[in-house]
Amino acid sequence: MIKKTLFFLLILVLFSFKSDTVITPEILIGKSSAIQPLLKGERIKLQTEVYDALQKMIKAAKKDGVHIMLVSGYRSFNHQKRIWNRKFDKYRKQGYSVKKCIEKITNYTAIPGTSRHHWGTDIDLSDKYANGLNNNKREKFNQWMTKNAKKFGFYLVYTNDKHRTGYKYESWHFTYKKLAKPLLEEYLKTDVFDLIKQQGIKGSYTFTEAFFKDYVKNYVLGINPELLKN
Ligand SMILES: [Zn+2]
Numbered sequence: 001m002i003k004k005t006l007f008f009l010l011i012l013v014l015f016s017f018k019s020d021t022v023i024t025p026e027i028l029i030g031k032s033s034a035i036q037p038l039l040k041g042e043r044i045k046l047q048t049e050v051y052d053a054l055q056k057m058i059k060a061a062k063k064d065g066v067h068i069m070l071v072s073g074y075r076s077f078n079h080q081k082r083i084w085n086r087k088f089d090k091y092r093k094q095g096y097s098v099k100k101c102i103e104k105i106t107n108y109t110a111i112p113g114t115s116r117h118h119w120g121t122d123i124d125l126s127d128k129y130a131n132g133l134n135n136n137k138r139e140k141f142n143q144w145m146t147k148n149a150k151k152f153g154f155y156l157v158y159t160n161d162k163h164r165t166g167y168k169y170e171s172w173h174f175t176y177k178k179l180a181k182p183l184l185e186e187y188l189k190t191d192v193f194d195l196i197k198q199q200g201i202k203g204s205y206t207f208t209e210a211f212f213k214d215y216v217k218n219y220v221l222g223i224n225p226e227l228l229k230n
Contacts, residue, residue, distance in 0.1 A: 023182075023183070025190045025192055026195070027118075028119070028183065028187050028190055028192065029077055029112075029113035029114075029118055029195055030076045030077035030079070030080060030113065030117075031077045031195070035074070035120060038120060039074055040052075041074075044070050044071075044073040044074070045073055045074045045120065046074060046120050046121075046123065047119075047120040049176070049179060050120065050176040050179060053152050053153050054070065054123065054152070054154075057152040061144055061148070064144060065140075066127065066141055066144040067127060067128035067129060068125055068126075068128070069127065070123060070125060071124040071172065072117065072123065073120065073122070073123050074117060074119075074120040075115060075117040075118060076118070077113055077118065077196075077199070078112075080110065081199070084109060084112055084201060085200075085201070087101075087104075088102075088105060088202035091105065098203045099206065101203055102203050102206065106166075106167070106215075106219065107167065108167060108168060110167075110219070111196065111204075111215065112196060113192055113196030114192075114220055116157065116173075116175060116184075119179070121175055121179045121180035122175045122176070123175075123176075124170075124173055124174075125145075125172050125174060126141075127141035153176050153177060153178055154176055154177075155174060155226055155227055156171070156174055156224055157173050157174065157223050157227065158173055158223065158224075161224075164222055165219070165221075165222040166218045166222025166223075167222060177227055180227070181227060184220075184227070188216070193209060193212045
């Protein structure tokens, strides 16, 4: 009996340790290496379950003549910061004000610490033969994804819906809802503002608490409403 109880206690401890490693504020903002053991993939990493679901989807699409290519997956805070700072420098050189630079960057790019790519649940996909410009091919990809992505657990995040706030329409960004939803819920309960200011994000000296609160409301929550439903 004691042995049995000890065994269950051990399982409980292991289990809570595992969930602890999943939901620290640092993990939510891409600043913890504790996410690494959960990730799978060579150059582009994803949470194991997401990776496996994606492989299944790629296989199924191929049978229908659609060649899905993974362009981006998990990104650390520093990776996102490099993207952000590069765009900031580019727009500043073009003569835009700091405020305008931030506005332009956030058309498509998240403030480091607020990207869904930090979670290993979100992916940017392309069609292998579309090359961005071949709209016919991209159309086939879009149609296939609209019809089939959900069967594999993937949802478009930044939909083409004029009532949606935040980032512009991204036909390439999908999320694995099952794992992303609890992470989003945790994110919304966590005060990450203090963790991301003064971290070398260019232009971040203009981020006030009010700005950030608005940003979370309009951008972090400016997503496909299906992702908020049970
Ligand atoms: Zn993306």
